[in-house]
Amino acid sequence: MEPLSLGALAILSVMALVALRVPVAIALFLVAFAGMWVSRGLPFALIQAQLVPFATVSSYTFVVVPMFILMGAIMSSSGVVRELYYFAQVSLARFRGSLYHATVVGSTLFAAISGSTIVNSAMFTRIAMPEMMARNYNKAFAAGCIAGVGTLAALIPPSLSFIIYGILTGESIGRLLVAGILPGILTAILFMTSIAIMLRWKPHWAPNREEALPIREKLRAFAAIWPVILLIGIVLGGIYTGFMPPSAAGAVGVVGALVIALLRRRLSAREFSSSVESTLSLTASLFFIIIGGTLFARFLLTSGFIGDVNDFLEANAVTPAMFLAMLVALYLVLGMFVDPISIMVMTLPFLFPVAEAMGIDPIWFGVIVVKLVEIAVISPPVGMNLFAVVSASDGQVQTKDVFVGILPFIVAEVVCLALIFSFPVIATFLPDNMG
Amino acid sequence: MSVLDSVTRTFVFACAIMSGVLIVGIAALGFADVIGYQFFDTGVPGALELASKGLAAAFFLALPLAQYRRSHVDVDIVANLLPEALQRLFGYIGLVAALAVFGVIGWQAVDLVTKSYQLSESAQGIIPFAVWPFKTAVLVGAIGSALIALMQILGRDAL
Numbered sequence: 001m002e003p004l005s006l007g008a009l010a011i012l013s014v015m016a017l018v019a020l021r022v023p024v025a026i027a028l029f030l031v032a033f034a035g036m037w038v039s040r041g042l043p044f045a046l047i048q049a050q051l052v053p054f055a056t057v058s059s060y061t062f063v064v065v066p067m068f069i070l071m072g073a074i075m076s077s078s079g080v081v082r083e084l085y086y087f088a089q090v091s092l093a094r095f096r097g098s099l100y101h102a103t104v105v106g107s108t109l110f111a112a113i114s115g116s117t118i119v120n121s122a123m124f125t126r127i128a129m130p131e132m133m134a135r136n137y138n139k140a141f142a143a144g145c146i147a148g149v150g151t152l153a154a155l156i157p158p159s160l161s162f163i164i165y166g167i168l169t170g171e172s173i174g175r176l177l178v179a180g181i182l183p184g185i186l187t188a189i190l191f192m193t194s195i196a197i198m199l200r201w202k203p204h205w206a207p208n209r210e211e212a213l214p215i216r217e218k219l220r221a222f223a224a225i226w227p228v229i230l231l232i233g234i235v236l237g238g239i240y241t242g243f244m245p246p247s248a249a250g251a252v253g254v255v256g257a258l259v260i261a262l263l264r265r266r267l268s269a270r271e272f273s274s275s276v277e278s279t280l281s282l283t284a285s286l287f288f289i290i291i292g293g294t295l296f297a298r299f300l301l302t303s304g305f306i307g308d309v310n311d312f313l314e315a316n317a318v319t320p321a322m323f324l325a326m327l328v329a330l331y332l333v334l335g336m337f338v339d340p341i342s343i344m345v346m347t348l349p350f351l352f353p354v355a356e357a358m359g360i361d362p363i364w365f366g367v368i369v370v371k372l373v374e375i376a377v378i379s380p381p382v383g384m385n386l387f388a389v390v391s392a393s394d395g396q397v398q399t400k401d402v403f404v405g406i407l408p409f410i411v412a413e414v415v416c417l418a419l420i421f422s423f424p425v426i427a428t429f430l431p432d433n434m435g
Numbered sequence: 436m437s438v439l440d441s442v443t444r445t446f447v448f449a450c451a452i453m454s455g456v457l458i459v460g461i462a463a464l465g466f467a468d469v470i471g472y473q474f475f476d477t478g479v480p481g482a483l484e485l486a487s488k489g490l491a492a493a494f495f496l497a498l499p500l501a502q503y504r505r506s507h508v509d510v511d512i513v514a515n516l517l518p519e520a521l522q523r524l525f526g527y528i529g530l531v532a533a534l535a536v537f538g539v540i541g542w543q544a545v546d547l548v549t550k551s552y553q554l555s556e557s558a559q560g561i562i563p564f565a566v567w568p569f570k571t572a573v574l575v576g577a578i579g580s581a582l583i584a585l586m587q588i589l590g591r592d593a594l
Binding site (some may be wrong): 020022023181231243247287288341342 | 454468473487488495498500501507509511522525528536539540543544569573575
């Protein structure tokens with residue numbers, strides 16, 4: 001079989017198995033193994049199955065994954081999310097719809113601790129939704145706001161999406177994490193602008209202004225969160241200045257989070273072991289997907305598929321703009337059904353080499369990819385963040401509410417994507433100037 | 436709870452505890468290394484090699500927990516639209532696929548560990564240490580996960 005046909009058949013087989021509810025990692029591994037057997041023989045496939053799993057994950061670069069997951073889990077267990085939200089709430093009390101804005105700011109701050117969009121959305125549904133409902137805020141818009149801002153965790157470091165992108169493509173994880181900062185802040189600003197515009201049009205969506213609190217209360221709220229801000233500063237500052245590699249920064253983050261939680265007497269032995277357990281479970285499933293993706297990438301490369309795809313694109317005069325347009329369409333469709341990390345692992349093995357061959361900046365391309373999967377997870381009918389909000393609301397939010405409420409935030413996301421397309425410097429300025 | 440269930444749970448949680456100890460140890464090692472470099476001009480000898488091999492062992496020892504809890508990432512959107520009998524069938528397909536993949540990894544891990552032991556493979560770094568104990572985690576994690584998948588198939592635990 002021709003490499004191009006074999007590779008295409010393999011990609012379709014992975015999609016079919018995933019649709020049949022075979023775990024993503026298992027589907028990738030199985031198809032890659034079968035593909036290698038067909039293209040290079042059984043001994044080659046077996047030796048890859050022997051060497052790839054241990055070799056892939058016994059890399060110091062990977063240490064960053066469980067470290068940042070554990071840091072986020074410890075911080076979440078210690079109740080810091082509620083305090084971040086309260087700080088944002090008292091700081092923004094004078095604005096109309098202050099709780100919507102506080103959700104954006106609080107979620108942005110939490111995104112600097114947690115790298116998972118779904119965790120972010122679920123946490124803020126439990127904390128912000130009851131507060132907004134108690135003040136007669138519009139339910140659909142509130143739910144859309146929470147689902148939308150949850151995606152900030154994919155951009156703002158320590159973003160798991162960027163870490164996985166870095167692992168899959170060999171790009172510097174430190175540079176990728178730093179590249180997400182400006183697009184993340186820009187997204188937050190566009191969300192707040194979108195909220196302000198919607199409230200000017202529909203003021204009854206936030207009927208009452210909050211009472212402005214005295215400065216003493218704001219200082220008290222800040223006093224509760226300053227150690228967390230300091231920790232974020234040390235971890236991100238350490239990566240940006242080159243003081244620590246991301247893996248070491250993650251380890252410092254874990255110890256710092258543990259110290260903060262213990263000093264605040266907010267972490268019992270049971271909560272700590274539960275944080276470790278959830279870290280193990282998530283790390284195991286993520287790493288297994290990466291192993292499957294690595295084997296799949298190796299199959300596509302050794303079978304000659306990647307080379308043939310590049311030749312095909314060259315022969316058909318496909319320009320980078322056309323390639324990026326196809327990428328947008330592919331990610332938006334896939335993203336409605338598959339989780340962000342799995343999409344990247346399934347597609348980057350064949351998309352990244354093409355992007356590289358076309359001379360597209362790999363850091364900018366990473367930001368575009370993460371932004372696209374971020375938009376996909378909030379796109380109805382099956383964006384995963386939307387369902388995270390519905391399920392975390394314990395029946396308070398219906399699917400139709402969040403489908404309607406998310407629309408202004410999707411518009412803001414598309415504007416942000418267009419800006420990053422038009423001004424790549426938004427993504428590349430910080431990494432190009434880091435230590 | 437049957438004896439088999441009890442043995443499985445004990446195995447899964449023993450592996451998870453070892454994995455957890457490794458992860459916390461890696462965090463402590465990484466922190467000590469940063470402090471050492473910044474304040475004493477020297478890091479922990481062999482920290483990078485220990486952390487990377489320890490991470491691999493931690494991952495493979497956490498695999499049985501992920502299989503036991505069925506927490507490997509899957510996509511249930513299409514399956515959820517189908518009748519329960521078909522969903523159950525898809526569940527079995529997933530478990531059989533998992534059994535095959537873990538079986539192949541576990542089978543190949545026998546050779547991986549044997550070669551590492553016979554060749555006295557050691558980690559390259561300031562402090563050389565034997566790699567085979569870390570590679571043994573591949574064998575334990577993959578075979579353990581395969582057995583759990585088999586039990587899930589036999590126990591008709593497809594959903």
